[in-house]
Amino acid sequence: MAYMQYLVFNGNNLPLPDSYSVDLADVEADTGGETEAGTTQRDVVRSGVVTISVSFSVSPNWLKKLTAYSKMAKITVQYFDTETLELKETEMYISGFKAALKKDTSYKGLWTVSFTLNEM
Template sequence: MAFIQYLRFEGVNLPLPDSYEVSLNDVEADSGGETEAGTIQRDVVRMGVVEISVSFSVTPTWLQRLTEYKQMDSIVVQYFDPETCEAKTTDMYIEGFKSKLEKDTSYKGLWTVSFTLKEF
């Protein structure tokens, strides 16, 4: 059975994630909000900005690689889009990077890494 390739950074396939959640958000201008009449006015600047929350169980080698990606200003990300069931490519950055030692082994441990990818 073949697995879907959910994420690819700069052309490099990432390991199969433990969790993978895609959100589409709208970016609103500051001019929107509630009017004096009590109605809501939305001034949408951009619709469907992709945000991906993901977590992995990885070896120290992948922990180091993912930490290097975190330090990059921009990453070319190919991701699996659940709306179209196809791969899409966009520029993103990493926010909220967390790493946690799950189990200490003779190979420097098993790590859980989680972060959020945000589209520019």
């Protein structure tokens, strides 16, 4: 049985994630806030900015690939959009990259990798 493809970096399919969380947020201008009448005024500059938190259990080979992606200034990412239930493409960068040894094996271990993808 084939699994759903959740992430594609620069045309390369990533393995199935252990966790995958999509957050959509609005970017507001500094001119918004509360008025003298006590109502809230929002000056939305950009809506639906995507942030994805993801974690993987990977081999040393994938650890090396994901570490290389984390050092790139931007990545072309296709991600599983929870609104359309299809892959959507955008440019993103990685922040909060963490790698931890999950289990020591004879071949350099099994690794847990987690990071956040931020839309540019």
